[in-house]
Amino acid sequence: MKRFLRAAALAAGLAAVVLAGADRPAHAAPKKSFKVAYTVYIGFMPLAYMKSSGIMKKWADKYGLDIELIQANDYVGSVNQFIAGEIDAVGVASMDGLTMPAAGGVDTSVFLITDYSNGNDIVLSKTAKDIKELAGQDVYLLQYSVSHYLLNRGLQQAGVTDPTATKTVNISDSEIAAAYVSQKDLAHAVSWKPLTEDMEKVAGTTVLFDSSKIPGEIMDVFVGKTEVLKDNPDFAKAVIGAWYEALGVLKAGGAKGDEMRAVMTSAMGTDAGGLQSQLDTTHFFYTPAEALAFLTSAENAKIWDSIRTFCFSQGLFGQGATSVDSIGIEVADGTVLGDKGNIKMRINPTFTKLAVDGKL
The missing domain is CATH 3.40.190.10 (Periplasmic binding protein-like II)
Incomplete structure (x- = not known):
């Protein structure tokens, strides 16, 4: 969807x-x-x-x-x-x-x-181990979507209150999974299941935040x-x-x-x-x-x-x-x-x- x-x-x-x-x-x-x-x-x-x-x-x-x-x-x-x-x-x-x-x-x-x-939507990264590390980084997601909202809430919970701390880069839901899997320079992303199932398998990937942390x-x-x-x-x-x-x-x-x-x-x-x-x-x-x-x-x-x-x-x-x-x-x-x-x-x-x- x-x-x-x-x-x-x-x-x-x-x-x-x-x-x-x-x-x-x-x-x-x-x-x-x-x-x-x-x-x-x-x-x-x-x-x-x-x-x-x-x-x-x-x-x-x-x-x-x-x-x-x-x-x-x-x-x-x-x-x-x-x-x-x-x-x-x-x-x-x-x-x-x-x-x-x-x-x-x-x-x-x-x-x-x-x-x-309750965990279907996730923030993931190939290099970062904490969501605070995304400050100053490009994060690929579908802008103005629940992915964008999830990133914002994750940063808030980590104490990063400046919404411009990360640079969001718009990418379509039809492209994000393949791009994350194939492009080494695409290090940080936000998406949802089932798109994230292949993304999580990429070597070094860590789930930094997910929707279970903001229930409802x-x-x-x-x-x-x-x-x-x-x-x-x-x-x-x-x-x-x-x-x-x-x-x-x-x-x-x-x-x-x-x-x-x-x-x-x-x-x-x-x-x-x-x-x-x-x-x-x-x-x-x-x-x-x-x-x-x-x-x-x-x-x-x-x-x-x-x-x-x-x-x-x-x-x-x-x-x-x-x-x-x-x-x-x-x-x-x-x-x-x-x-x-x-x-x-x-x-x-x-x-x-x-x-x-x-x-x-």
Whole structure:
């Protein structure tokens, strides 16, 4: 999955908002057909099983809906489709939900959290043995991505507070693994599984920092437009219900669990070992109670504050943003980080709470 923001993608998204969002009534009539897009990343792959097993259809039928699950080839493209209203929900890294649709002016709500990276994302080096040694060095990564955020947080934890202490060099996710393996002068890099599996095998490589040191900060979520979720709560209920039924299968194991793993493995183009490696470093919220506890915790609000601070410092709120408070983020308890008059990102635990209470 390409977990990143490109300026061009944001510009395209903004244009789409202007074209697709103009003159939309505040509350549209309830609709019956929905599209949910996701890309190939471990945190989203239960949707492949939800589709193939009929679990999604079962929950959609319960509410008289038609819900299509779409595995998209292009991550940024799927987010732009969401911004344009061509799909109703999309799986994103939480940071990208803030810097793409929300920063682009779309009132966006997180209605499902799937997981957080718990070691999937790593900072590695062929020569350094401590992340502090990266000060003054070139570090190759996908700029403005969760890799960039991870590096920043690793340096902060090591006491390096100057964000310009290292020079980040942009490289695409499709190139970084091969470049690190083949180029001796590319000594330091940040990336994620499965790309890092070959990178870690390079002689002398040390993992300097990984996402398990910042638990919960690199979240994967599904977002919807706030007005769509408000007008169509049954849509969110169906997706949530199907999600937790599928995760129950994965957690329980057995024959059905093996079947689900096989579906996920095939959809990701990996093997059983590759799947397990990624599961081992991903913290899934297997029950709605676990997800609700995380979403409503004080720590979650602190995480969003950290995310927004990084995004603003990198200019990802757009040229019109004058401070970190330019965009309002409403966390689960109703507290707003930033501008209360410009809330564009909302952490909505309502549907997860219904699942906890058995009221889906």
